[in-house]
Amino acid sequence: MTERMVTFVRTLRDAGVRVSMAETMDAAEALRHTPVSERPVFKMSLQAALIKEHTDIPTFDALFERFFMVQLKDAEQPAGPETEAQEGEPENAQKADPDAEQDQTGETGYEEGEQQAQQEEGEGEEAAGEEEEGEIEEMLSRIQVGEDTAPTAPEPGRQPHRAKEENIDLYQELPPGQVEDLYEAVEELAASLVTRRSIRYHRARRGQVDIKRTLQKSFRTGNMPFHIILKRRKINKHELVVLCDISGSVWEVARFFLKLVQEMQIQFSRARSFLFVDRINEVTDTFDGRPFEEIIEQLKDDPSLNFFGLSDFGRAFYQFYAEHLKSLSRTTVLVILGDARTNWFDPMEWTLDEMKLRTHQVIWLNPEPMQYWDTDDSVMSKYAPHCHHVLECRNLDQLKRVGELILQT
């Protein structure tokens, strides 16, 4: 029985679900308390112990079905007339699943599984003698389905390429699978940045005793300092305004930056996002609670963004200058992301200077490699004097630095 469990867990892992050893042991423990014969209970016992993200539930459902379902049904009604029909199923299931996992290679996960199997056996022995154990044993011994699905060749794993993620060049077309991994990495990055920041808030709240005000207040209570007043360190919350070029190749980087902005939003008193190709478009409201990918898809389909137009920085900046200059203030951090390729249009850099005068910080992020700046129609050096910082931003490492810079301002 423990072997079955371990195989199941291994299959889950291969499907990309993270299951720890402790969780496997919880599942084994859970099964000692619940009857295997009741399918929904059996299933939920495994699910509650093994699955900790609701996004993993569909995977679990599918695998559970393949692993246990058919056989358990069979066990419940051994002499039913449908038995034959059901017996046909497992084979179909096996054949119908040429197993996405099969084509993956690697060794590490397997060894881990072996260790676990040993660990589990210990557990099992302990459990022996329990009444239900025999029942479980019997049930599970009947289960043949899914033997072939056992992961002879586990997935190379998410971890190995994790390490290099920071250096992946974002300024290129990425395979879809990787994009998701990178989104996840950006999420983690944002979380770590936000934590550091919230520690600052934390300290600010727990400041030292404000002797002067405490004593002042103590006059009311006969010079006894009944109410201690703490000094509060003041931390300004800035307003973030993002102006993001989304034309052509820049888009690849822009979406990761937008993801970062979305994740960090809570750190600002207000965060507004504008996208532009040749006109600006406020998309602040589009970034609500929905999954980021969904939002991105919606933006891509938005005709008003003129996704495939020629980018015109001058015109976009002028429009921002004309319509939104008033909304900028000394607490605003303005972040512009773009390659500064104007397609030979007028760059109108003076508009940027006006913006600089009215904001706390102007930060320009250029996703192009630095050696290409100012070649052809790139006018980076015309815009650069009107920014406080100009940074190259084309991998997660640089994105992280950008995040730090934005939060520090």
Add this chain to the structure above:
Amino acid sequence: MTAFSSVQHVIELFDRQGYICGPEVATPVYLMDRLEKPLLVEGPPGVGKTEIAKTLSKSLSRRLIRLQCYEGLDESKALYEWEYTKQLLYTQMLKDRIGGLLEGARTLSEAVELLDRQDSAFFSQHFLLPRPLLEAILSPEPVVLLIDEVDRSDDEFESFLLEVLSDFQVSIPELGTLRSAQRPLVVLTSNANRNLSEALRRRCLYLYIDYPSAEQEVRIVLRKSPDIDTELANQVVRFVQKIRTLNVRKPPSISETIDWALALVVLNAPHLSREVLSSTLNVLMKDKEDIERIMREGVR
């Protein structure tokens, strides 16, 4: 000590408290008691996450201790605080006694030493202001601890919580380690505002509650609003379920469905019609734009 004898037992007890659920909810609840593990409940707002803890406390007649999380929640609000004002007040009132105590002291350092011996009088449980977590630990009889909306707290608080949840003891420097006499049943809820850490998830059993099926929701409505006509209840639920599939800003929760059903009963509405809808939709939907959209486009 185990609270439930079987999963079926959980379903029955919950049903008696008016919480209708199947094995998908009852199994993790049963297991959290058996395995002595916290239960992390996730799901969209208004599907009855908090209700699980409340029902649990009612059906076992255990006290419910609730810790509402928010950004900036820290240990002094969640665990304990010294009651500084009370300490000071007592010192004031006991001034004479303290004076008497120190009478024999000739030097200042001797006085300090004498006073030091009374240290425990000032830092005793009398002056400790227990907050929910400590309250749950100190309670002599088992309680249900609800840590609501844990995703709203900061990361640091989450790590602190991990520590408390793993062995249910806290160290107070002045008093030593306090251990719980009974292991409380812990329910954590989250609306997924923020991704909770892997470590916290690992230590909990996990339950994801989605909106109920139409059939189950009808049962809930009939239970909570017994005067409603079965046909109307069916209509109501079908309508609500339809709205949830539309991309509205704030999908109606179960409690809003119930409120709406109650409202319809009070208004004596025989069936859903446009007039009934326009006058009562604000009970179900709380977003102006959503209401306008539903009224404009209708629900097919």
